[in-house]
Amino acid sequence: MHTIFTIAKRELATFFDSLIAYIILGLFLGFSGFFTWLYGNDIFLVGQANLRVFFNIASWSLFFFIPAITMKMLAEERKTGTLELLLTKSVSDRQLILGKFLGSILLVCIALLATLPYVLTVANIGNLDNGGTLCGYLGLLLLSLAYTAIGIFASSITTNQIVAFMTALFIGLFFQIIFGVLAQNFTGNMGRIFDALDLQSHFESISRGVIDSKDLVYFLSITVLGLYLGEWFLSKRHIS
Amino acid sequence: MDIQIEKLTKTYGPQTAVNNISFDVKTGEVLGFLGPNGAGKSTTMKMLTGYIGIEKGDIRIGGKSVRDTDGAFKQHIGYLPENNPLYLDMPVMDYLEFCASLQGVEKAKIGSRIREMIGICGLNREKHKKIGELSKGYRQRVGLAQAMIHDPEILVLDEPTTGLDPNQIIEIRKLIRDLGKEKTVILSTHILPEVEATCDRILIINRGSIVANGTPETLRKQAQGNEVLKLRIEDGDAQTILKALNALDTVREVDLIQQDTNLFEVQSMANTSSKRNIFQLCVEHKWVLTELTPLETKLEDIFRNLTVN
Structure with a gap:
């Protein structure tokens, strides 16, 4: 556990030492803020004191920004050779993967915490549904776990950050849209399978305020599977 | 801690990188690992340090097989990998703290260990700089410092x-020699005088x-055969x-060799020495012997003989 924290702490420190963290946080807040408050189907158009609009937008911005956070996690370590340095210390493959995962998730959490002013603003305008808002954030957190795990996996299969980024987006795209579209186009068992795989429907049911074990199992399964595959690819080493 | 390597083999696809090698290294010994590029030095070191898995054979560290210990052996090893990979965006002090923490150095001792390493490796003036700002030599010192931070x-x-x-x-060689008195050191290099030193x-x-295993003297003896003398007689x-x-x-x-200065190269019969005879000869003829140098086979020659094929 100590090792995992040490690795996560270094990741966070590196993020904030470089410009990357500020750029990603700025883009995330700018992107979701713009669509929540200023443009399109925004909060004022809906006219209700809830953050449903924000949660929907945030799910999309996280879909884009999480791969940007995770892409360098293992790909860069492998490219610069520091992976060898880490794994010949008292660090197992699993500890490394979990440390990287924790570091990324903490950065996402910081981004989500930075949106608390939205909550305070809406709570001032009208009567905010506290339970619903909490569930919305829970939904975003679960979605982040899943996308971060996918991102870590994508980063474990290559030494090129761009390839890692595109792979994570490509896999994410299936969960974000394609399974949903397929679910509408198929009937019967195929339709049910695609519907069960569609991330948006699980996310929406949580952010509506319904915490179903089915949805929890869904997000946690993707997370565990992503991390497990990441560990498996890491263990193969690919001496370059 | 002793290291025993038994019948170690590693293949990459059709290529055999390490083929059934066995050797021991004892505590208090500095082992020089030589070989041309691609001979399997780094692969052996990567297996020894636990970066890549062992395919066939076994490595025992302190009597325990690395297969059984589930990575626990790694904290007894300090490793400076080839090309010295480092986190260039980290300051030297933070980096050493990170390494110490990963290697399980107690929190209370981390500070003093870092100070000690910075002193030994001569990093005092550079300790607050980012590693990326350091020159190659200083990066190498950082690499050595991280390898020794947990006193492996x-x-x-x-x-x-x-x-x-x-x-x-010269300082680092002396450091390695000193460390080698109590610890087990394996070092690979291309610089042959370094091995002798x-x-x-x-x-x-x-x-x-x-292809060869022994002290520099025994290797030389094996390679040399007959005595060769360079002598100048006036x-x-x-x-x-x-x-x-x-x-x-x-x-x-x-x-x-040289007609005008009377320089000769004399090879003796197997297992004999001609030094005394030459001296007697000069005395008899009242010649003056101004130079008599035994020619040693250089490590370079041994290395070339064994590895060029």
């Missing part, structure tokens, strides 16, 4: 003195197999001296 019993150093200036090389024992591998005619030398019963062959 085994040090595995892949080309430890590349990029250092001559003064630093630091190592108790030399292991030469070629194409994945061990106050005599070159041709006369040549004839007289050839007539000695311990001499196998004489070459006149």
